[in-house]
Amino acid sequence: MSHKQTNLREAHAHLPQLGRSMSMLDLSACSSHSEMIDLIHTRAEQTPLGQWILCSSVRVEAWDEPSWPTRQQLDAATGDKPCCAWSFDYHAMVVNTPGLEAAGFNEVSPDPPRGRIMRDEHGPTGLLLESAALQVWAAVPEPDPAQRRTHILAALAHLGKLGYTQVHDLKSPAWLGPMLAEICDEGLLELSVELFVLINEFKEVQEQARGFERDQIRLGGAKVFVDGTLNSRTAWMLEPFVDPIAGLACGQAMLEPGELENMVEMVDGLGYPLAAHAIGDGAVRAVLDAIQAKQPGTRGFRIEHAEVIAEQDVARFVELGVIASVQPCHLLTDIEVVKRALGERASRVLPMREMIDAGLTPGELLLFGSDVPIVGADPEDSIQAAVQRRRVDMGEAEALAPDQSISVDEAWACFGE
Ligand SMILES: [Zn+2]
Known part of the structure; x- marks a missing residue:
């Protein structure tokens, strides 16, 4: 269906966690207790006493x-x-x-x-x-600086092998910029990295940015969490979940009213955009409302995930110049969960046909990423999900809102410039 591509951008990754998970024992191939226990036993024999x-x-x-x-x-x-x-x-x-x-x-x-x-x-x-x-x-003891460096190098090498030349890190700890700068100055940095730092640490990191920014390393903006996730029924929804948590019919807003507007104003004042984690359609709308209210002058404001989008909000991304940074690959594992949790409203999950038709240009206002290591970073997974709206092993009738499917070329363009 598609061939191997290069020069890709991974728009939503977690480099420290990816690197650390690569140093851990990967049990994804296990299909039973005994396989899992056997692998752990072998690992235990190689692990020094006292270490996890x-x-x-x-x-x-x-x-x-x-x-x-x-x-x-x-x-x-x-x-x-x-x-x-x-x-x-x-x-x-x-x-x-x-x-x-x-x-x-x-x-x-x-x-x-x-x-x-x-x-x-x-x-x-x-x-x-x-x-x-x-x-x-x-x-579990935190990795020391030498281990962190090993983790970051492993994560970058892994993404490089998958064809990525750019990566956006969506919750960068304060040490990441300086560590990347060190790697870059040694000539070992092969990818460009954009860093998004949690809003409560943002000012502090921004003040140090001049020290670690390079041609290949840039502070991208501030990250904020507006809601939870669909899997845990904590995404902030406009309509109740089919199977909500008791007391949280429409999931959970993580911010007080007004807080989001203050954050938009604060980061805009520093000359940076906000990258807002918003999964439910209620959270997505709240971010769009805050941006509309404050009319920031800085470009690049973005919504991470934007998994459920109400029909009347799709065009607002274009009107307000807000980037949708989405991870279609999650559909592959979540189709059943999404249908169970949202019922009819599952048709509003990643309405990418509508988004592109409304003017969210692939690669500019519509970006693809994976949220690695939550799921793997292979770009083919998001291509499959965006084009087929189902796993390879599923029948056509099981596809999620197949009318929202986009073309193979459009999907690859979401990984490009
Ligand atoms: Zn993430």
Whole structure:
């Protein structure tokens, strides 16, 4: 259908997390407990005592027997070494007993707010959800500067191999700019990188930008989260979810009214655009409203994800000059979830035919990325999703809003200039 392309731009990546996940044991190919335990056992034998065994990309839902191994099964493979294994979407994790202890959990620990410790007759099973998983992750030592550098180099090499020459990092920590500058000055930086820094750290990083900016390294703007995600039913929706969380019929706005306008004004005053994470149509509209109200003079304001867009808001992107930075590849794993969560409204998910027809020019106002490492960064995945609106293994009738499909050329152009 399409051939290998080069000179691509990955418009939504997380370089530190990608690099770190590449250093972890990848369990994506496992399809059972025993395969997972075998791989972890081999890794445990190579891991020095006292160090964590970190694993990623478990996709239990895809197994014939979709249940997680228990902490006792992990313990048998790891001995005293702490071990944790993330689900592919980073919303769940299984942990062994030393790992639970390192995070301060015991047999009777209560669930932390916005988290779950799954239990059976022997106490915690080792499976943790949301904030409980994050509490374990917080107990894992942060990579040191040398490890970070290794991670960043690995992430850049990985993206380079996929044909990318430009990458936008959408939650850059303060150390990333200076580290990239060092890599660049040694002649080792082969990609151009644009950095988007969380809004509460933005001023501080902006003041240092002159020190780390190079031809290939640029501070791009400030990142803000306006809502949650469809998978967790925390995206901010105009209409209720079919299957909402109790008390959150339309998901969750992460900002108070007025806050977004203040942020638009603040970053515009510094001469930078905002990159706003907005997944639900309510969040997308709130960002457009704030930009319309403040009429920023800076170009490049963008909405990250923009997964659900109300029909009357599509043309507003063009009128206001707002970039839609989307990740069609997520459709491949999320089609079922989206249909379940949104019902009829699933037809408003990534209405790219309408967007292009309304004047969102591919590569200028409509950009493709992947959100790697949440999913893989292979550009072919987004091409498949944008053109076919379904996975390769699905029938045509299962496609999501196939009338929103765009052409192969249009889809590739979203990865270009
Ligand atoms: Zn992201």
